[in-house]
Amino acid sequence: MTTPADVQNVRDPELPGRLLAVERDALIPLLRGRADADFALPVAACPGWTVRDVLAHCSAAFTRVLERRFEEGVFSPESNDRDVAERAGWTNAQVIDELERGMTETGPVIAKAGGVLDVLALGEWVHAGDVREAFGEPGAYAGAGLPYALALLAQVTSLKGHLPLHADLDDADEPLRLGDASGERPPARYIGDGPTLLRLYAGRPVAGAAYELAGVEAAELNIFGG
Secondary structure (H helix, E strand, C coil), rough: CCHHHHHHHCCCCCCHHHHHHHHHHHHHHHCCCCCHHHCEEEEECCCCEHHHHHHHHHHHHHHHHCCCCCCCCCCCCEEEHHHHHHCCCCCHHHHHHHHHHHHHHHHHHHCCCCCCCHHHHHHHHHHEEEEEEHCCCCCCCCCCCHHHHHHHHHHHHCCCCCCEEEEECCCCCCCHHHHHHHHCCEEEEECCHHHHHHHHHHHHCCCCCCCCCCCCHHHHCCCCCC
């Protein structure tokens, strides 16, 4: 696996859309092939939510972006719960249809937003991993989208001025530089695989994973909050 080098430390406005397109082609067929009962499975990373709830949250977020309704606070927990509740009467197929449309059409809007919505695309990819994990699918946070997700992680952490980190990845040809290295804090170091690094930055459990982390506590890496 090779991480696209041209997106490290320089914003590539098309990268979020490329990640979403790759993930759409993997996720949507998986969802359409699952039984309705599978959509009621709990999602460990989102306590209190089922697979359907997570998908409804994601599809609603895309629709908000497409309708240019992403003012401050629109992705708060309260807003997310309302979005899920509004889709309570939908069929699973309707939720998937909205999700597919969002993953197909949202990229250009994100590209023109100047970086403020880049993290949304990354978050949606993480949620796809949450769903695959709930299904018991192998490689929940890996697959064809992983190189793009890692590149977008570097882009997002740089734009957010996140703490600097140098990652030597087992499954990439080149080191990955994350965060803002222009400050006084020396870069932290990570050695391990890409999916584990993404789990750390997304606040997902990494129990049993083999990795090394120095110069930073794992909790400091979470870019999605508590």
